[in-house]
Amino acid sequence: MIDKAKTELNKLLNGNKNFVNSTPTTKNMTLDTLKKYAFHQEPYAIVLTCSDSRVVPEIIFDCGIGELFVIRVAGMTVGANIVESVEYAVKKLEVPLLILLGHDDCGVMKYAKEHYPEPTSDFSSIMKCVYPVLDKKEDITCHNFFAREHTKWVEDYLMKHSVIINNAVKNKKLYIAKCHFDHETGLVDVM
Numbered sequence: 001m002i003d004k005a006k007t008e009l010n011k012l013l014n015g016n017k018n019f020v021n022s023t024p025t026t027k028n029m030t031l032d033t034l035k036k037y038a039f040h041q042e043p044y045a046i047v048l049t050c051s052d053s054r055v056v057p058e059i060i061f062d063c064g065i066g067e068l069f070v071i072r073v074a075g076m077t078v079g080a081n082i083v084e085s086v087e088y089a090v091k092k093l094e095v096p097l098l099i100l101l102g103h104d105d106c107g108v109m110k111y112a113k114e115h116y117p118e119p120t121s122d123f124s125s126i127m128k129c130v131y132p133v134l135d136k137k138e139d140i141t142c143h144n145f146f147a148r149e150h151t152k153w154v155e156d157y158l159m160k161h162s163v164i165i166n167n168a169v170k171n172k173k174l175y176i177a178k179c180h181f182d183h184e185t186g187l188v189d190v191m
Helices: 002-020 031-036 080-091 107-115 124-136 143-161 163-170
Strands: 045-049 068-072 097-103 175-181 188-190
Touching (some): 002 045, 002 188, 045 080, 124 143
Parallel strands (some): 097 175
């Protein structure tokens, strides 16, 4: 399964090059494709990412309908519903690849830096998932570096809070790729 996951990751990174070069090749974006998957799905990758409107996995990886199981939430923060969404894709759909996709200029990271270490009444559950990174690395000044550190924290959180994900990784049924999307270049790099 790990070899399959790495093959799929390379496919997505090549799709990202198509995006960067303005040469998309995706053809499965039609009603016919949707009808093909009307009663089942077979995504080959899970993408957990931010809900930022500039981060659209299907576009930046040059994918279409049925290829990605995308979970989007502000700041790529995690809680029970996000963990269970990943678990569903891993256990029920047997998806071999999980991409944790952080990105530049994340508003959640900026907000957290501005308000740390004081708890905020607004966005408290989001900050609860972001402040632990700042607690460990108080010298973080760049919010893009902060976003990369948060991506690492999310992987650690998933491994500690999900028996399903942890077992899948240990049994080589799931490969986790920590990635970062650069808004200036459009490139996704594997950290």
